[in-house]
Amino acid sequence: xxxxxxxxxxxxxxxxxxxxxxxxxxxxxxxxxxxxxxxxxxxxxxxxxxxxxxxxxxxxxxxxxxxxxxxxxxxxxxxxxxxxxxxxxxxxxxxxxxxxxxxxxxxxxxxxxxxxxxxxxxxxxxxxxxxxxxxxxxxxxxxxxxxxxxxxxxxxxxxxxxxxxxxxxxxxxxxxxxxxxxxxxxxxxxxxxxxxxxxxxxxxxxxxxxxxxxxxxxxxxxxxxxxxxxxxxxxxxxxxxxxxxxxxxxxxxxxxxxxxxxxxxxxxxxxxxxxxxxxxxxxxxxxxxxxxxxxxxxxxxxxxxxxxxxxxxxxxxxxxxxxxxxxxxxxxxxxxxxxxxxxxxxxxxxxxxxxxxxxxxxxxx
Amino acid sequence: xxxxxxxxxxxxxxxxxxxxxxxxxxxxxxxxxxxxxxxxxxxxxxxxxxxxxxxxxxxxxxxxxxxxxxxxxxxxxxxxxxxxxxxxxxxxxxxxxxxxxxxxxxxxxxxxxxxxxxxxxxxxxxxxxxxxxxxxxxxxxxxxxxxxxxxxxxxxxxxxxxxxxxxxxxxxxxxxxxxxxxxxxxxxxxxxxxxxxxxxxxxxxxxxxxxxxxxxxxxxxxxxxxxxxxxxxxxxxxxxxxxxxxxxxx
Ligand SMILES: Nc1ncnc2c1ncn2[C@@H]1O[C@H](COP(=O)(O)OP(=O)(O)OP(=O)(O)O)[C@@H](O)[C@H]1O
Ligand SMILES: [Mg+2]
Numbered sequence: 001x002x003x004x005x006x007x008x009x010x011x012x013x014x015x016x017x018x019x020x021x022x023x024x025x026x027x028x029x030x031x032x033x034x035x036x037x038x039x040x041x042x043x044x045x046x047x048x049x050x051x052x053x054x055x056x057x058x059x060x061x062x063x064x065x066x067x068x069x070x071x072x073x074x075x076x077x078x079x080x081x082x083x084x085x086x087x088x089x090x091x092x093x094x095x096x097x098x099x100x101x102x103x104x105x106x107x108x109x110x111x112x113x114x115x116x117x118x119x120x121x122x123x124x125x126x127x128x129x130x131x132x133x134x135x136x137x138x139x140x141x142x143x144x145x146x147x148x149x150x151x152x153x154x155x156x157x158x159x160x161x162x163x164x165x166x167x168x169x170x171x172x173x174x175x176x177x178x179x180x181x182x183x184x185x186x187x188x189x190x191x192x193x194x195x196x197x198x199x200x201x202x203x204x205x206x207x208x209x210x211x212x213x214x215x216x217x218x219x220x221x222x223x224x225x226x227x228x229x230x231x232x233x234x235x236x237x238x239x240x241x242x243x244x245x246x247x248x249x250x251x252x253x254x255x256x257x258x259x260x261x262x263x264x265x266x267x268x269x270x271x272x273x274x275x276x277x278x279x280x281x282x283x284x285x286x287x288x289x290x291x292x293x294x295x296x297x298x299x300x301x302x303x304x305x306x307x308x309x310x311x312x313x314x315x316x317x318x319x320x321x322x323x324x325x326x327x328x329x330x331x332x333x334x335x336x337x338x339x340x341x342x343x344x345x346x347x348x349x350x351x352x353x354x355x356x357x358x359x360x361x362x363x364x365x
Numbered sequence: 366x367x368x369x370x371x372x373x374x375x376x377x378x379x380x381x382x383x384x385x386x387x388x389x390x391x392x393x394x395x396x397x398x399x400x401x402x403x404x405x406x407x408x409x410x411x412x413x414x415x416x417x418x419x420x421x422x423x424x425x426x427x428x429x430x431x432x433x434x435x436x437x438x439x440x441x442x443x444x445x446x447x448x449x450x451x452x453x454x455x456x457x458x459x460x461x462x463x464x465x466x467x468x469x470x471x472x473x474x475x476x477x478x479x480x481x482x483x484x485x486x487x488x489x490x491x492x493x494x495x496x497x498x499x500x501x502x503x504x505x506x507x508x509x510x511x512x513x514x515x516x517x518x519x520x521x522x523x524x525x526x527x528x529x530x531x532x533x534x535x536x537x538x539x540x541x542x543x544x545x546x547x548x549x550x551x552x553x554x555x556x557x558x559x560x561x562x563x564x565x566x567x568x569x570x571x572x573x574x575x576x577x578x579x580x581x582x583x584x585x586x587x588x589x590x591x592x593x594x595x596x597x598x599x600x601x602x603x604x605x606x607x608x609x610x611x612x613x614x615x
Contacts, residue, residue: 322445335461
């Protein structure tokens with residue numbers, strides 16, 4: 001595997017450690033369409049290229065394009081036309097994989113169209129944490145990434161999935177994913193994007209069965225010229241299913257649409273959504289579109305949404321303590337973006353904190 | 366010999382299109398503590414806000430000199446760096462920013478922050494969003510905590526004791542006294558205070574040097590703070606209003 005110093009830095013920014021010093025249970029690195037690293041270091045964990053998994057296990061066929069249909073849109077059709085590139089990650093029944101699996105999709109060639117398909121299975125009673133970073137080599141300015149991911153959270157399993165994007169300003173990105181959370185299962189999806197991308201458009205959907213829970217968190221910082229259209233949806237289809245959607249978006253001149261959809265269709269289902277948006281300039285926009293749909297009387301769905309700018313009064317107050325306007329602003333932006341993402345390994349939280357720090361400092365230039 | 370720290374001449378201040386201060390004159394020497402009394406809405410907060418440089422208080426005439434230099438053109442953060450500090454009467458809540466973040470951002474030492482928080486019984490508040498859901502007394506302690514760490518040469522306190530229980534007033538007074546070097550011999554004191562109060566509780570503890578009554582945007586009289594307070598207690602501000610009318614007729 002030949003990674004340049006620059007490449008390594010780029011990978012580290014999105015939570016992928018090629019050196020092997022950070023505690024990880026496994027690794028999967030894809031450069032353009034080539035798998036350049038695959039490691040698994042814990043019992044009960046299986047990592048395979050998806051193509052290999054389809055050959056090894058006939059039953060994987062039953063998971064393939066089942067949550068995200070081939071015919072969903074042009075992007076899924078495009079993925080379906082090619083031999084699968086991407087990973088199959090599985091925690092066997094009862095396996096508790098405490099350290100995260102790290103993966104990265106890296107665009108190395110300028111103007112490359114990267115198309116990936118991933119399947120993740122947390123078998124009954126298992127625990128699995130995955131970090132997926134997506135980024136480009138430092139010199140790549142343009143490109144396209146379509147990432148189709150199907151999550152299967154089996155009974156009483158726990159899966160956390162943290163996706164960190166750090167794209168070049170002219171990359172177009174189309175994640176297409178869906179999750180099935182079976183009885184008593186927990187699915188936690190974190191999405192972090194703190195640098196510009198020409199367009200990121202995603203709308204993952206989780207279907208939650210009896211007593212299961214889906215949590216979506218997203219943290220977005222949209223500089224000038226970027227466009228993020230991000231939705232998160234949970235369908236609570238069986239009794240006692242729960243969901244929580246939290247999104248924090250800062251527009252520093254960029255366009256952000258945060259969509260949220262909660263559907264309560266069974267007894268004692270509960271869902272809550274919080275969309276907060278902070279506008280730093282006159283030129284950007286944040287459009288929060290929270291939707292609630294109850295189809296059963298004993299459901300409890302709620303949302304809070306707020307979009308605005310930082311109150312002058314707050315900045316002025318901090319300035320009387322000796323901070324100039326830019327520093328006062330970045331302190332507030334940093335606080336706004338600082339969501340403690342549940343279930344993250346400390347060093348990844350640290351990496352995210354550092355990114356947030358950087359993004360909030362950019363808010364001042 | 367005491368030298369002049371703050372010199373305000375004929376200060377006129379507007380909020381929006383309403384003039385609030387109509388020509389205030391005030392001189393504060395190094396090492397002295399001044400107290401301002403005045404009814405609600407008389408312009409006390411406006412005065413300290415204008416000295417601090419908060420932009421909603423627009424200076425339309427007069428001058429403010431600090432250590433001999435006009436500070437009118439300076440933004441508040443420069444004034445803060447020069448040594449002017451204000452404990453707010455009603456500070457805003459700042460979402461996502463806690464005392465610890467702020468004090469680190471202004472380069473205070475972590476041990477000092479912890480020690481000061483300990484002294485003010487605010488250890489548990491260092492990591493909560495600033496002023497958000499703080500009780501009246503907690504807000505005042507948090508303001509004084511910031512001042513303790515900022516160590517301003519001119520310490521302005523806007524009603525530091527309102528809403529504070531008696532025990533905490535004693536605590537706050539003690540810390541304020543220390544900040545104002547009240548425990549040092551007079552000649553070596555360099556720090557000065559400008560304290561707005563209604564109750565006088567704090568000045569009894571702090572031993573203020575000069576008192577002023579502000580009424581309708583003007584300083585009506587200045588003198589011994591204890592005498593002034595006594596007069597206000599006995600006669601209320603009504604007597605001051607009469608006095609103002611007499612002055613006007615003259
Ligand atoms: N933002 C504002 N817009 C309009 N008027 C204001 C504003 N801020 C203050 N004022 C007015 O200016 C006047 C002086 O206010 P200031 O806060 O200085 O009073 P104060 O003497 O501190 O009173 P208190 O004892 O109640 O704190 C009041 O009449 C007040 O209503
Ligand atoms: Mg006031």
